[in-house]
Amino acid sequence: MTLEGAVTDRRGRLVEHCSITKAIAVVGARATLLVLREAFYGTTRFDEFVDRTDLSPGVAAARLEQLVELGALAKQPYREPGSRPRDEYVLTSMGRDLFPVVLALMRRADKHLQPDGGPLRIVERGSGKPVSVAPHTDSGEPLDLEDLAVVLDETWVRP
Amino acid sequence: MTLEGAVTDRRGRLVEHCSITKAIAVVGARATLLVLREAFYGTTRFDEFVDRTDLSPGVAAARLEQLVELGALAKQPYREPGSRPRDEYVLTSMGRDLFPVVLALMRRADKHLQPDGGPLRIVERGSGKPVSVAPHTDSGEPLDLEDLAVVLDETWVRP
DNA sequence: CAGCTGACTTCGGCGATCGCAACTCAGGGG
DNA sequence: CCCCTGAGTTGCGATCGCCGAAGTCAGCTG
Numbered sequence: 001m002t003l004e005g006a007v008t009d010r011r012g013r014l015v016e017h018c019s020i021t022k023a024i025a026v027v028g029a030r031a032t033l034l035v036l037r038e039a040f041y042g043t044t045r046f047d048e049f050v051d052r053t054d055l056s057p058g059v060a061a062a063r064l065e066q067l068v069e070l071g072a073l074a075k076q077p078y079r080e081p082g083s084r085p086r087d088e089y090v091l092t093s094m095g096r097d098l099f100p101v102v103l104a105l106m107r108r109a110d111k112h113l114q115p116d117g118g119p120l121r122i123v124e125r126g127s128g129k130p131v132s133v134a135p136h137t138d139s140g141e142p143l144d145l146e147d148l149a150v151v152l153d154e155t156w157v158r159p
Numbered sequence: 160m161t162l163e164g165a166v167t168d169r170r171g172r173l174v175e176h177c178s179i180t181k182a183i184a185v186v187g188a189r190a191t192l193l194v195l196r197e198a199f200y201g202t203t204r205f206d207e208f209v210d211r212t213d214l215s216p217g218v219a220a221a222r223l224e225q226l227v228e229l230g231a232l233a234k235q236p237y238r239e240p241g242s243r244p245r246d247e248y249v250l251t252s253m254g255r256d257l258f259p260v261v262l263a264l265m266r267r268a269d270k271h272l273q274p275d276g277g278p279l280r281i282v283e284r285g286s287g288k289p290v291s292v293a294p295h296t297d298s299g300e301p302l303d304l305e306d307l308a309v310v311l312d313e314t315w316v317r318p
Numbered sequence: 319c320a321g322c323t324g325a326c327t328t329c330g331g332c333g334a335t336c337g338c339a340a341c342t343c344a345g346g347g348g
Numbered sequence: 349c350c351c352c353t354g355a356g357t358t359g360c361g362a363t364c365g366c367c368g369a370a371g372t373c374a375g376c377t378g
Contacts, residue, residue: 001199001200001281002284003200003201017273017278018196018277018278018279019264019268019272019273019277019279020192020193020196020268021193022268022272022273023265023267023268023272024189024192026268026272027264028189029334029335029336030187030335031335031336033179033183034179034180034183037177037179040304041160041162041309042160042161042162045355046354046355046356047354047355047356050355050356055336055337056337056338056339057355057357058336058338058356058357058358058359059335059336059337060356061355061356061357071271082345082346083344083345083346083353083354083355084344084345084354084355086356087355094271096304097267097270098267099304100259100263100266100267100292100293100294101260101263101264101267102179103294104259104263104292105178105179105182105183105186105260106178106179106182107259108182108256108257108259108260109178109179109181109182109185110178111256112230112253112256113178113181113182113185114176114178116314117312118176118177118178118312119176119177119311119312120177120178120309120310120311120312121309121310121311121312122160122307122308122309123307123308123309123310124296124302124306124307124308125161125306125308127296128308128310129296129297129298130296130297131294131295131296131302131307132295132296132297133259133263133292133293133294133295134259134295135258135259135262135290135291135292136290136292136295136301137283137286137288137289137291138289138291139288140301142299143283143290145199145255145258147283147284148281148283148284148290149281149282149283149287150200150279150280150281150282151279151280151282151287152278153276153277153278153279153280155275187365188364188365188366189365190365190366204325205325205326206324206325206326209325209326214366214367215366215367215368215369216325216326216327217326217327217328217366217368218365218366218367219326220325221365241375241376242324242325242374242375242376243325243373243374243375243376245324245325245326
């Protein structure tokens with residue numbers, strides 16, 4: 001990857017508005033990613049989140065609420081027969097957009113941190129073929145790191 | 160995404176060996192992702208990392224060292240004329256494998272957290288076309304969340 | 319050889335996050 | 349009517365990661 005234009009001197013305003021910095025505000029907490037993992041696995045109810053993530057109820061509640069505020073999860077009322085109404089937590093389309101992040105982390109850990117692969121694998125339904133995640137153009141051609149460039153958006157050159 | 164087999168009851172051993180859990184040990188720290196962002200942008204020297212990430216020298220040193228231990232960065236000695244020998248930090252191939260994670264975070268933040276897009280954009284060199292990151296099979300076909308399944312690896316069914 | 323500079327390292331403190339445990343609150347069962 | 353259970357909430361202490369400032373140390377500069 002190469003830098004183009006006057007990008008190399010990028011203190012101040014640029015670092016404050018960096019997308020990574022903002023993304024970290026969301027996934028910076030350990031628990032957030034665990035909750036998201038379970039949401040993608042299909043978990044929707046509070047106690048299932050608690051059991052399957054091994055988080056304490058307090059932390060789970062805080063992260064679920066934060067993800068609801070962010071718009072990644074939505075609360076939907078449901079009622080089990082013989083129980084009072086509760087809310088379950090379902091992924092929104094904005095939440096589903098986080099899937100590449102979670103998948104990229106899993107794939108990377110599978111490759112370099114887990115000697116024999118993890119207990120769970122994500123595959124193509126039906127064929128069972130493994131799934132990976134990689135950069136590509138909007139038209140679908142795969143891209144290598146060497147094919148990429150970082151450019152400064154024109155609207156940011158002048159305040 | 161759907162779950163297949165006896166995956167729904169996955170307390171204990173399974174959560175401990177989850178790839179996400181291991182990945183969080185790496186990128187769980189805010190500073191690690193900022194350092195990686197700069198490494199992908201081409202930064203190699205200590206003070207450049209400090210300036211461009213706005214991290215304190217102590218934190219930058221700790222994260223750089225951790226990434227070296229993990230094998231994502233490698234120290235390479237260099238010597239500016241009129242200075243003593245120093246080390247610079249360059250991405251290894253294992254480190255480059257983290258690029259989808261960083262790119263996925265940037266894309267997601269660009270889409271949902273930055274109203275007008277961030278100051279820096281990653282594009283295809285030459286064409287200038289935008290780059291995204293999405294799941295696909297090893298043979299290259301793009302996949303939707305609905306095309307995916309989570310399966311339990313056979314080697315984990317019996318201890 | 320005395321001071322200066324660049325490249326880190328070390329130290330003290332602070333705020334966020336986490337785990338544990340206890341508490342609440344509503345509905346169902348006996 | 350009392351206890352049980354499921355779904356959280358609250359409080360507290362411990363830990364983690366971060367920041368700012370000060371300290372260190374090697375080589376150049378005068």
